Amino acid sequence: MSHRDGGRVKLVDVARAANVSLATASRALNQPEIVREPIRRRVEEAVRLLGYSPDRMARALSSGRSHIVGAVVPTLGNAIFADGVEALQDRLAARGYTLLLANSQYDPRKEEQEIRAFLEHGVDGLVLVGDSFAPEVLPLVRQHGVPLVTTYVCTSGQGIPAVGIDNRQATRKMTRYLLELGHREFAIIANTALPNDRSKARLDGMVLALAEAGIRLPSDRIVEVALPSIAYGRRALSGLFATDPAITAVLCTNDAVAVGASSEARRMGLNVPRDLSIVGFDNIEIAAEGDPPLTTVNVPADEIGRIAADYLVSVVEGGQIPMSTRLDAPLIVRDSTDRVRSPT
Amino acid sequence: MSHRDGGRVKLVDVARAANVSLATASRALNQPEIVREPIRRRVEEAVRLLGYSPDRMARALSSGRSHIVGAVVPTLGNAIFADGVEALQDRLAARGYTLLLANSQYDPRKEEQEIRAFLEHGVDGLVLVGDSFAPEVLPLVRQHGVPLVTTYVCTSGQGIPAVGIDNRQATRKMTRYLLELGHREFAIIANTALPNDRSKARLDGMVLALAEAGIRLPSDRIVEVALPSIAYGRRALSGLFATDPAITAVLCTNDAVAVGASSEARRMGLNVPRDLSIVGFDNIEIAAEGDPPLTTVNVPADEIGRIAADYLVSVVEGGQIPMSTRLDAPLIVRDSTDRVRSPT
DNA sequence: CTGAAAGCGCTTACAG
DNA sequence: CTGAAAGCGCTTACAG
DSSP: OOOSOSSOOOHHHHHHHHTSOHHHHHHHHHOGGGSOHHHHHHHHHHHHHHTOOOOHHHHHHHHSOOOEEEEEESOSSSHHHHHHHHHHHHHHHHTTOEEEEEEOTTOHHHHHHHHHHHHHTTOSEEEEESSOOOTTHHHHHHHTTOOEEEESSSOOTTSOOEEEOOHHHHHHHHHHHHHHTTOOOEEEEEOOSSSOHHHHHHHHHHHHHHHHTTOOOOGGGEEEOSSOOHHHHHHHHHHHHHHOTTOOEEEESSHHHHHHHHHHHHHTTOOTTTTOEEEOSBOOHHHHHSSSOOBEEBOOHHHHHHHHHHHHHHHHTTOOOOSEEEOOOOEEOOSSOOOOSSOO | OOOSOSSOOOHHHHHHHHTSOHHHHHHHHHOGGGSOHHHHHHHHHHHHHHTOOOOHHHHHHHHSOOOEEEEEESOSSSHHHHHHHHHHHHHHHHTTOEEEEEEOTTOHHHHHHHHHHHHHTTOSEEEEESSOOOTTHHHHHHHHTOOEEEESSSOOTTSOOEEEOOHHHHHHHHHHHHHHTTOOOEEEEEOOSSSOHHHHHHHHHHHHHHHHTTOOOOGGGEEEOSSOOHHHHHHHHHHHHHHOTTOOEEEESSHHHHHHHHHHHHHTTOOTTTTOEEEOSBOOHHHHHSSSOOBEEBOOHHHHHHHHHHHHHHHHTTOOOOSEEEOOOOEEOOSSOOOOSSOO
């Protein structure tokens, strides 16, 4: 009652025009193989003539399937998430699904709110990031019976199918590479000030590799920043060198911070990599195109997005998916790293 | 029938628990001021006890209002759109709306498909980018009676409310600034190879300002690239200087391309800005933090996103909005521009 | 293979 | 201010 659309054409109009029942018209569109050729033809013809387009809300209400997937990412400001979301959306669209998107700003409370809204909207599936959520989230999602997959990590401790990389192993390998180049005086810039289990794992991997080499970093050699931004990287590096000029290698948990550190180092008269080696993580565009091009770890964000889409669609349609999907995150050696100049 | 949720609690359960009719329960939630205090209390209590959360699809179907807004942007790979979308989503959420997002990859056909899908999903409003669409788009949207606003431009030739900047005036002003610095030998790098009316307007503004100064750029001084990427900017600059070393100023339609050009210039042994002035457009992070920091034009992407959200919500709820909202796009002078060294 | 009918979970005139 | 009932536009057992 009281709808604005006086003349919006609906399925019953199509049925009438095609001289079939509403049920048959519906079937002709949704399970064409089940309705006889000539009839299907008539329905298709009527659809075309009347310019019918289905009301997906009504369809969702009666079928229990919305063909909507919800995703909540920390921020689109990080290219790694922007790329992942873009790939996710493309793949979902290709499979007939539409994307509901929200960003949490690294705030678990906001994340929970958004998830709640998505659930109320009847999403068929949910893609999240990482493996730490507000306590209500998982029970809520499960109570709704909505499948979910988490991304950018390759395992979950909470029974969620995960598709991503092993952040800890990746930085461990990266750190070993620096150790092999003879570095012993390390510093770390980590964006772990906000809740971020991926960055935390990356930090862990660095610390672990150092420990394995018998190096224990004093706490003032680890600076925590809130966000992956160039400006924070800059500030962190200048703080580090103000008190501690012995450092020969700076490990960063992401590229933006590494680019900032690299740029600031040069501004301070240090030559990267001759005087100072710097590594990032993510392999976003500025890493490759910076000056010097940054040694970093590649995160296959679009692959993650695509696979997440495929998995969700597949489980919604009754399929099985692996609980853990680990994508390769290779070290990309470029020009921001070199042998230590004068090993201590 | 045949729904998976055996025990999902619905409004009728709430009504029963609160000892009121379904209608009253509905009103208590949607128009609380219209139901008497004690009854409202009982309903709210029941909601809490049962953990009721509304089914927005059902609500949408019967009320004709989905509380969903759809947005389609060219790409999230451009920070300007990522930021705008983020702000849009935040503001929509704050006002009780959810965002359906798609990216078109600068393809009008894909854009049309996504809009079609959004319409089928019953969006209450649509936010688009620019002022050129596949021919079917506008009639389709109007036929559905869905309000829309377009962004990143400040006027529409097609009767769509627009909120954004005047791209043409902004580059005109930017170009005049370079002219005042004494430059006469210009080149332009424009990402106009793909359909992009914003970049086209920016290019127009540059050409116009030059014409006003009596300068007519030969066509080989204008290089068109497809996307706003650092790599394209690099390539464009090296192509330009391979044949034409007289250039003293390079105008770019966006920052990514300008950063690439700047970086490549330095690689070629040119000092920016001493030998070559370069300007970008957008004022994304790498512009401010690059080396040298880039002179550019600020695009208030988050403001655009916020206003688009407010406008849409306001018209959905019966309000009026201006047809044209022009935000300021000031020139940000940094270190990539200087007086021409030896004016011709 | 096709049709008549019930139902998805809400909202909202219409009466009272 | 509250309730009974119709209706939103579809899908899908159930019969035939």
